[in-house]
Amino acid sequence: MKKLFFLAVAAAMMAACGPKTPEEQQTSQADTMIKENLKTVLYNMDSYEPVATQVDTLYASYEDAEMCADLERLQEMTDELAELDKAVTKAKSNVSYWINPISDIGRHELAVARHELNEATEKYDQAKAKVDAKREEIQALFDMKPNFVGYKVTHSYKATGIDGKPMMGNMVFFFDPTMERITGSMTLEDYENARKQIYKLKDALDFE
Secondary structure (H helix, E strand, O other): OHHHHHHHHHHHHHHHOOOOOHHHHHHHHHHHHHHHHHOOOOOEEEEEEEEEEEEEEEEOOOOOHHHHHHHHHHHHHHHHHHHHHHHHHHHHHHHHHOOOOOOHHHHHHHHHHHHHHHHHHHHHHHHHHHHHHHHHHHHHHHHOOOOEEEEEEEEEEEEEOOOOOEEEEEEEEEEOOOOOOEEEEEEHHHHHHHHHHHHHHHHHOOOO
16 A cells, blocks of 8 residues: 555656646746846845746737837827818918909918918828828738737736835736747736727727
């Protein structure tokens, strides 16, 4: 009976010490690289204690901070275009007001109004071309088929802050396809906020 017991314990220990699964290897590799990365961030690295790590395959998509910045810029460009459209409307109104001058002053005002209309129209056309080009660029990214570009790793940890108090950190790290290099990172909160902003802007700008 004792022999069977020891055999069972030995088998369990061998299983525990056996080769890691690919997923376990990825997680272990990520943990090692993240720890090195956090050495440049944490105030007291000795207090660092990993809590959880989740590795997810990352495909090229619009759900990233760069796309969020592009959409915000497009929103700014669209707002500027709306203001230029108002300027064109105002300039047209001025031309209409002076369209039948009966004096030198009136003819002068009509010439000024037409000049201002030409300027406003030119600025509007140039801005609209830029807006259309930016929209096409972003739409192409929305339409692009997902392409494997690396890994997204969500990592939680405990540590001591600069004030000496315990803190909980939640970060998102981006790895290249070989899992050998961290290409970027942000807090989990910033990542989630960026995704929400993307969907909000996507709807506001009428993207498909």
